[in-house]
Amino acid sequence: MTALVRAELLKLRTVKLPLWLLLTTLALVVLGVLATVLTAGLEGAPLQRDDPALLARSVASASSGSVVILVLGILALTQEFRFGTATPSFLVTPRRSRVLVAKLIAIAVTGLGFALVSAALAVGLSAVLLPLRDGVVTWDRTVLQVLLGVVLVMVLYGPIGIAVGALVRNQIAAVVGSLAWIFIVEQLLVALLPQVGRWTPGGASSAVLQLGDLATTRGDLLPVWGGALLLVAYAVVLSLLAARLTLRRDLT
Amino acid sequence: MATTLLLEGLTKRFGSVVAVEDLTATVHPGRVTGFLGPNGAGKTTTLRMLLGLVRPTSGTATFNGKAYDELVAPVREVGTLLEATGFHPGRTARDHLRVLTTAAGLAASRPDEVLDQVGLSGDAQRKVGGFSLGMRQRLGLAAALLGDPPVLVLDEPANGLDPQGIRWLRSFLRELADQGRTVLVSSHVLPEVEQTADDVLVLAAGRLLRSGTLAELQSEGGGGTTVRTPDGERLVELLTEAGLPGRWLGPHEILVQASPAAVGELAAANGVVLHRLAETAGGLEDVFLALTGQGRP
Numbered sequence: 001m002t003a004l005v006r007a008e009l010l011k012l013r014t015v016k017l018p019l020w021l022l023l024t025t026l027a028l029v030v031l032g033v034l035a036t037v038l039t040a041g042l043e044g045a046p047l048q049r050d051d052p053a054l055l056a057r058s059v060a061s062a063s064s065g066s067v068v069i070l071v072l073g074i075l076a077l078t079q080e081f082r083f084g085t086a087t088p089s090f091l092v093t094p095r096r097s098r099v100l101v102a103k104l105i106a107i108a109v110t111g112l113g114f115a116l117v118s119a120a121l122a123v124g125l126s127a128v129l130l131p132l133r134d135g136v137v138t139w140d141r142t143v144l145q146v147l148l149g150v151v152l153v154m155v156l157y158g159p160i161g162i163a164v165g166a167l168v169r170n171q172i173a174a175v176v177g178s179l180a181w182i183f184i185v186e187q188l189l190v191a192l193l194p195q196v197g198r199w200t201p202g203g204a205s206s207a208v209l210q211l212g213d214l215a216t217t218r219g220d221l222l223p224v225w226g227g228a229l230l231l232v233a234y235a236v237v238l239s240l241l242a243a244r245l246t247l248r249r250d251l252t
Numbered sequence: 253m254a255t256t257l258l259l260e261g262l263t264k265r266f267g268s269v270v271a272v273e274d275l276t277a278t279v280h281p282g283r284v285t286g287f288l289g290p291n292g293a294g295k296t297t298t299l300r301m302l303l304g305l306v307r308p309t310s311g312t313a314t315f316n317g318k319a320y321d322e323l324v325a326p327v328r329e330v331g332t333l334l335e336a337t338g339f340h341p342g343r344t345a346r347d348h349l350r351v352l353t354t355a356a357g358l359a360a361s362r363p364d365e366v367l368d369q370v371g372l373s374g375d376a377q378r379k380v381g382g383f384s385l386g387m388r389q390r391l392g393l394a395a396a397l398l399g400d401p402p403v404l405v406l407d408e409p410a411n412g413l414d415p416q417g418i419r420w421l422r423s424f425l426r427e428l429a430d431q432g433r434t435v436l437v438s439s440h441v442l443p444e445v446e447q448t449a450d451d452v453l454v455l456a457a458g459r460l461l462r463s464g465t466l467a468e469l470q471s472e473g474g475g476g477t478t479v480r481t482p483d484g485e486r487l488v489e490l491l492t493e494a495g496l497p498g499r500w501l502g503p504h505e506i507l508v509q510a511s512p513a514a515v516g517e518l519a520a521a522n523g524v525v526l527h528r529l530a531e532t533a534g535g536l537e538d539v540f541l542a543l544t545g546q547g548r549p
């Protein structure tokens with residue numbers, strides 16, 4: 001299995017896309033931190049400059065790349081069918097579930113890498129910029145928990161992308177559908193109908209990142225541990241579904 | 253090292269389309285076996301069933317008794333080239349092979365060695381997206397050779413090769429078979445394999461029409477007359493009445509097992525216009541066209 005995981009990582013390293021997506025991720029992290037820092041204390045903003053949660057909220061932006069890693073997961077799978085590389089992959093490893101597992105692990109590792117770089121950037125940027133705007137910088141357990149949450153979200157969104165890609169197979173449909181789901185459906189559900197929205201992957205992520213009333217207008221998110229479990233459950237169930245429904249298909 | 257392939261009762265239906273029907277054949281080591289048939293005959297489907305990529309509706313395909321997905325190290329046991337897809341356009345030729353080498357746990361030196369074998373060393377660092385069809389075929393062949401396997405299964409490897417490339421391929425396949433390997437190579441263009449194949453399997457519309465040595469098939473050709481006429485249907489009717497079997501070679505071309513004189517007289521007596529009347533020594537191509545019914549209007 002290690003050989004297969006190394007092969008999957010090599011697949012990612014030998015094309016340009018992951019590098020571009022890493023840069024995109026970092027750009028999103030910068031925008032996220034800037035948005036938190038610049039809006040803090042403004043009239044009507046949810047965060048005051050003396051809010052002890054200010055730093056935790058700011059570093060939560062390190063998860064901005066979750067959608068990017070999701071797209072990378074989708075593409076890592078759908079491109080195998082689009083370019084027909086699934087054929088050599090399955091010829092080398094006829095037990096297709098092993099290829100899928102290797103892919104899930106490789107994208108999780110990649111997500112971890114993205115998460116660590118994003119976290120370092122978000123922490124550094126927040127620590128420098130917040131004082132410049134007279135924001136308090138409170139190093140507490142919450143900050144640590146949020147960073148762990150960032151890692152969890154970034155590690156799991158890749159495998160979820162792989163599974164979605166396997167289930168949908170059509171690259172454009174999978175990417176567009178997922179983006180519409182994340183930026184429209186989940187946003188509306190979490191904000192306006194939190195009793196439903198908190199059960200979505202986005203709601204679970206918000207819980208893990210402790211975004212609280214930043215994300216919702218009324219009602220509560222799940223507790224942190226509940227969000228974490230739910231997110232893991234999404235990744236596992238979707239992956240199993242993908243293995244069952246997709247891998248048996250004929251490759252013509 | 254010698255591996256025998258056994259196809260037994262292989263059948264594949266895609267919905268109502270019967271792509272392959274009850275195909276039984278043996279492919280022997282040390283020989284080049286040509287798998288011949290027109291487009292849509294079911295060659296690719298058969299090879300993909302053999303390789304576990306397509307699930308047969310019924311029947312089995314084995315390598316020395318083992319199905320492909322039961323092979324311990326498939327890349328070391330069977331080398332495959334399946335049509336010119338299967339490359340990420342943004343990946344270099346060498347990286348494509350490195351991925352496969354890594355997954356299969358082969359020596360890291362293999363990519364460069366096989367690239368050299370197929371004459372692609374100079375293009376190793378180029379992205380496959382910029383490759384011609386012929387270069388992709390060579391890269392596919394390189395991938396097939398990675399594990400130095402005793403069996404090679406190649407689907408239309410000559411597609412996109414220039415005449416020089418085809419000649420190179422022929423001698424390459426010959427060499428592989430002479431080393432004792434089992435070489436199964438499909439083609440819809442007969443001359444590509446005519447000069448290399450020892451054995452042939454002829455497939456049309458999903459059914460195996462002939463299996464045997466190339467020489468056996470050639471001997472079916474015999475001599476005769478080729479006729480070109482705008483009124484083929486009528487001529488075939490007349491020939492059949494006269495007890496002369498006629499076979500279609502093309503929409504207006506018929507092969508008859510009779511002398512030009514006999515055919516010409518029959519046509520003249522019945523007012524059938526002929527555009528061409530020629531004696532032929534026969535040959536594999538005629539047999540192939542006639543067998544597979546490709547010529548029928």
Ligand SMILES: Nc1ncnc2c1ncn2[C@@H]1O[C@H](COP(=O)(O)OP(=O)(O)O)[C@@H](O)[C@H]1O
Pocket residue numbers: 252266269270271289290291292293294295296297298
């Ligand atoms: N995935 C598929 N769905 C439906 N029909 C298919 C599929 N793949 C192949 N076929 C049909 O099966 C037949 C055999 O195709 P194929 O094996 O590709 O032939 P060949 O390789 O000899 O040209 C054709 O009629 C083709 O249209």
Ligand SMILES: [Mg+2]
Pocket residue numbers: 292295296297407408
């Ligand atoms: Mg074909």
